[in-house]
Amino acid sequence: MGFVWWRLPVGLPVLDPLGRFNVIFIGIWPLRFPGVLVGDGRLGGISGTISAYESLKLRGYDVVAIVIEDHGLINEIPLKSYLRSRVPVFVLPPIPQDPSNDLMEWFDESCNVFNSLKDIMLEAYLERMRRLNEMPRKAGDVFWWPFTQHKLVPPSAVTVIDSRYGENFSVYKVQNKEYITQQFDACASWWTQGPDATLQTELARDMGYAAARFGHVMFPENVYEPALECAELLLDGVGKGWATRVYFSDNGSTAIEIALKMAFRKFSSDHGILPELLKNNPTESCIELMVLALKGSYHGDTLGAMEAQAPSSFTGFLQQPWYTGRGLFLDPPTVFMHNGKWTVSLPEVFHSATLKPEDTTFRARDEIFLKSRDESNLAGLYSLYVSQQLSQYSTLSETNKQIGALIMEPIIQGAGGMHMVDPLFQRMLVNECRHCRIPVIFDEVFTGFWRLGVESAAELLGCVPDMACFAKLMTGGIIPLAATMATDAIFDSFTGDSKLKALLHGHSYSAHAMGCTAAAKSIKWFKDPYTNLNITSEKSQKMLLRELWDAELVQQISSHPSVSRVVTLGTLFALELQADESDAGYASLYARSLVQMLREDGIYTRPLGNVIYVMCGPCTSPKMCTLQLLKLYTKLEEFTLVKTKMNIN
The missing domain is CATH 3.40.50.300 (P-loop containing nucleotide triphosphate hydrolases)
Structure with missing residues (x-):
């Protein structure tokens, strides 16, 4: 000091x-x-x-x-x-x-x-x-931290962050003497962070300019350079080839709310519900629209977004007494590495099927994303299953319920435990919904902007949505801003002579200049090989991030006796600790001692129950990622030794 x-x-x-x-x-x-x-x-x-x-x-x-x-x-x-x-x-x-x-x-x-x-x-x-x-003491007295049981956080467990520099926190500690130490932000501050130290300064300067020039100005029926540039970059980037409209909002959850409204309007228009409704009373409803979604998904904390999620720790009466779960929630097949092999784990509904080993085991992760899998027996099995599930709602039942939208997190379910969903299953979901004229929403709040190694997870999935939601890394994570992107067909379902047919949804700070400026800078920075040295191009000229996690080290961790599965993709490395059922799940404290070891060794991580993950930014060097994995492996060994001794005693 x-x-x-x-x-x-x-x-x-x-x-x-x-x-x-x-x-x-x-x-x-x-x-x-x-x-x-x-x-x-x-x-x-x-x-x-x-x-x-x-x-x-x-x-x-x-x-x-x-x-x-x-x-x-x-x-x-x-x-x-x-x-x-x-x-x-x-x-x-x-x-x-x-x-x-x-x-x-x-x-x-x-x-x-x-x-x-x-x-x-x-x-x-x-x-x-x-x-x-x-x-630490004052924080415990005045804050109400999100997703935190305060009774489990004494003042000694509070992390005092003095500043941030690139990927690292400067953390104040008192151990015999006062000092500042560096901690790698391994949870990317709830998956928002991407800037290196240089971009951090660039963003501060550009946002200062935007604040000085614009302050905040109203968005409806207005245009200003930061908002227009941001929208153009979004359409030419994550929305290229499918999106034509950008609807700005303030965070990921509200972007989802907007997408649901868009999807339900489009479905109602396509299926003849809308004309009848407008002819009579636009304030009445005639059917209940539901979503098709996946178990383990998470789309935010606002009421509509929570209704689009399967029952979970987040939606129970204790957290959301209004929750009913307005959806058909399917149990998805997941993919992970264990003992150095990538494997598809099938839900019980598929266990009776006769499949070839090559349908469910892979030598390399990239094989999982091959479009040639669409011709496999497993693809037919997935399609048949989804078709059968949708057939329950093909005609209006006595309950007047219909599936009005498909919503899913492409490839990775974040808050649900860092599960990689089989991309083949998600592709078949999209195909079947297209046949039924059900609009498709991709929740890319977590996965977008290089989080998974490509600008949009749709590139990995091999198909495009009708609407997609982006936030977090969109601004480099430095300030909240979200965008719901849509096709012309979605937009046209809201056009008409009456204002009542317009999308009546908005936020006071829609398309705020500081956020749009930060987004424009970050979008350009992340995809420019001169500013982001991790950007590479394949022969097809497709841009992607180089492999950031050391392959041998990843395999070694996946073979550790304390690890049940590993997922690594883009900027994400995640592992699930072997644990009894009582020690597994979101409420588990099983990983608590390992988390403490990692923090003492300069890695700030925050677990999802018994799932530990390390997340870097799109600009983080592979050398830095390897250092974090080496530390993780060392502490994993110590953690296992302690647990073994406890079990013996």
Whole structure:
């Protein structure tokens, strides 16, 4: 814990000729030391000092004081006026230019200034320490953390984050002495994070520009550059080849709500429900529309999104007393690695089927995504099963229920336990719904923007939706923003002469300029090989991330006796610990000691029950990923040894 002195004279900041921070500055950057800025008292020094001050603030530094040399221009007066009460400005007498001067007289004249600086620095340090030390207790007193049982989190278990630099937290700890240490953000702060340190600064600068230029402006019937550029990039990226419209909202869950409204309107229009409804009373409903979805899925916490999920820990009466589960929820086949082999795990409904070994076991993960699997026996089995399930709702029953939308997380179910769903099964789901004219929604809030190694998980699935929802990594994870993308056919089902036929849904901060600016920067940054060194191109010119997780190490972990399955794809590595049924599932505390070991070793992870995952960003180097896996394997060995001793005793 300490201070830094920044000397930033006019025209010579701590930047190299290419505009990058010099090596010394980069070395201390992650520590975010508070500092004293040595400004410039010469002609032109006012603007130079202000520019230096704002550059430091924009990069997340605390400046406790500014000091300038007196050159007779009284630069301190306009500086104090501009800075007001934000930071004190001190003036030192002119430094004698005579090399033979021993400066003793100058030091005597400067004594009061240096004493004041010392007092301010000490006061700032003590205040910072006081605040950091009281944070865990105060947090427990005033916060209501999401997805947290407060009774299980004593003050000693609270992580105090002083700052972030790229993929790492700077964490304040007290163990005999106070210190700041680095922790790799292995949960990507709930799957939102992607920027490296350079992009983090770029985003801060661009968002500052957007805030200064636009503040916030209303979106309906208006257009401004950040929103338009963001929409164009979305349509030319994750929506390329299928989407024509972008509907902005504030987060993933509300993007899902919007998609459900879109899908149900389209279904109602296509199946003759809408004309009859509009002719009579637009406030009445004549049938109950349901979704086709997968068990283990999770689409957010708002009421409509929860209705589109199968019964789970999140939807029970304890959490959501209004929940009814308005859907047909199918048990999906999943894919995972165990003992170095990729295997399809089939639900019980398929157990009686006669299948070839090559239908359910694979030598390499990429074989799972081959379109040639569409001709396999398993594909026919999947199609028949889905068709039979949908046939229950092919005509209006006595309960007036119909399947009005398919909604699914493509490839990976996140909150449900990091399960990889067999892409062949999801492809057959889409095919069967197309036959029944059921609109298809892809929930890409988690999977979109390179999380799974491609810009959109639809590329892995080999089919496209009618609507898709994006958030999290869309802005680089730095600020909330979501988008629901749709086809012209979906959009046309809302057009008409009456405003009542329009999509009456919106948010005060729809398409806010700061979020759209961050999204535009992140979308371009992640897919540019010059800024993201992980981007590669196949012979087909298809862009994807290079393999980030060491293959041998992944196989080794998958063969560990404490591991029941491993999933690795794109920026995600996940493992499920072998556990008795009573120690498995979302509420399990089985992994608690392993999580603590990892945090002490510099990996901040947050488990999903007995599932541990490590998540990097699209720009994270394979070397960094390998380091995290090596640490994980070492701690896994220690965890297993402790559990074995406990069982013996």
